Amino acid sequence: MRRYLGFFVMLMCFALSSSAQENWGGGVDDEILHFGFTFQYVNSEFKIQKRPNWQAPFASPGEYDPSERILYDSLYNISSQGKPGFGIGFVSDLRLGNNVNLRVTPILVFSDRLAYYGYKTEGLLEKKVQSTMIDIPFGVKLKSDRRKNFRAYILAGGKYSMDIISKKKLNDEDLIMSEKFLKTKKGFLSYEAAIGFDLYFEYFKMSPEIKFSQSVNDILMHDRTPFANPIEKMFLRNIQFSLSFE
Numbered sequence: 001m002r003r004y005l006g007f008f009v010m011l012m013c014f015a016l017s018s019s020a021q022e023n024w025g026g027g028v029d030d031e032i033l034h035f036g037f038t039f040q041y042v043n044s045e046f047k048i049q050k051r052p053n054w055q056a057p058f059a060s061p062g063e064y065d066p067s068e069r070i071l072y073d074s075l076y077n078i079s080s081q082g083k084p085g086f087g088i089g090f091v092s093d094l095r096l097g098n099n100v101n102l103r104v105t106p107i108l109v110f111s112d113r114l115a116y117y118g119y120k121t122e123g124l125l126e127k128k129v130q131s132t133m134i135d136i137p138f139g140v141k142l143k144s145d146r147r148k149n150f151r152a153y154i155l156a157g158g159k160y161s162m163d164i165i166s167k168k169k170l171n172d173e174d175l176i177m178s179e180k181f182l183k184t185k186k187g188f189l190s191y192e193a194a195i196g197f198d199l200y201f202e203y204f205k206m207s208p209e210i211k212f213s214q215s216v217n218d219i220l221m222h223d224r225t226p227f228a229n230p231i232e233k234m235f236l237r238n239i240q241f242s243l244s245f246e
Contacts, residue, residue, distance in 0.1 A: 024149055025200035028246050029095070036091035036205075036246030044111045046080035047214070047235040054078065058226035059177075068178040070122045071226055077118035078230060082239075085111025087135070091244050101141040103155070105244075109133040113236070115182055117227065127182040127227055130169060134162045137192060149200040155193070159213065162187045180225040189216045190236070207244040213237065 028034050059071040066072075089107030096102055113129040139157025163186050172181045196209030220234035 024202045025205045026203045028205050029146070032095050034093050034095075034246055036093070036244055038087075038089050038091055038105060038107065038242050038244040040087035040089070040107060040109070040240050040242040042085040042087055042109055042111050043082040043239045044085060044113050045082040045237060046113055046115055047237055048078055048080060048115070048231055049233040049235075050078060051230055051232045054230035054232075056230075058229055064177055068176060070117075070119055070125065070178050073119040073122050075117060075230060076120055077116070079116045079118075081114050081116065083112050083114050085109060087111075087240075087242075089135075091246055093141075093246065099143045099145070101143065102138075103141050103157075104136065104138045107135045107137070109135055111238075113184075115227070129182055129184055130165060131163050131184070132165050134164055136160045136162075139192060139194075143198070146198075146200075151198040151200075152196075153198065153207075154195050155209070155211070158189060158191050158216075160187065160189055161215075177226065180223075180227065182225075182227045183221040183223065184219045184234075184236070185221055188219045188236075190214055190238075191216060194240075205246045207242075207246070209240075209242045209244065211238075211240040211242065213240070 055075045057072050057074055061072060064071050087107045087109035089105055092104045094102040110132055112131065115127045115129065117125045117127065119125065137157060137159035139155045141153050141155045143151055143153040145151070163184065170181060170183060172179070175181075190213045192211055192213040194209050194211035196207050199206045199208070214237040215235045218233040219236055220228060220231055222228050222231075
């Protein structure tokens with residue numbers, strides 16, 4: 001993530017150094033409605049809230065095949081680790097005023113998430129949650145006044161996310177209990193906040209942006225498995241770096 005922050009700062013310095021140039025950007029800021037496209041780097045992880053008795057074994061002796069030893073083992077840790085992904089999408093921007101815009105940016109996101117279960121005798125078990133998301137972010141963009149070829153902005157809003165991964169990849173009916181998937185809901189809402197810069201070139205505008213988002217409600221599917229059972233609630237949070245061209 002540090003290299004992306006460095007790139008972010010480098011672009012800002014470039015814009016400031018070009019302040020003596022003419023006003024570029026193709027007049028995009030004067031249009032009532034304009035469009036563009038965006039590329040995203042996404043780092044996703046789960047925020048996990050455990051049940052009060054989360055360390056208790058999932059099953060009692062004799063309830064399942066005794067060879068599935070993790071079902072009778074005690075947990076000592078449940079955690080999540082950020083995993084990178086990427087997204088591509090479109091930008092729709094409605095000008096509400098000189099310093100206010102309404103933005104909708106539908107994006108196709110490819111990103112996996114990881115959860116780790118630490119057992120006292122069986123060790124660490126990784127569960128990967130595969131996803132292909134359609135994100136529909138909507139937000140209000142508050143912009144500073146333009147200084148030649150540079151403008152800063154903040155953005156706040158929300159998004160609706162829908163997982164379009166095939167049901168076949170989520171079908172675990174024929175798997176033994178210890179190999180069941182950790183599953184999440186198909187659709188959920190998130191809130192978002194971002195900071196970015198508009199950098200003006202001769203015929204277009206480029207906007208590097210860093211955004212934080214987190215799901216509003218629990219996204220876990222609470223089925224009867226040893227992986228969903230210890231969790232009270234689970235949220236998804238993302239840190240995104242994007243480049244938009246308009």
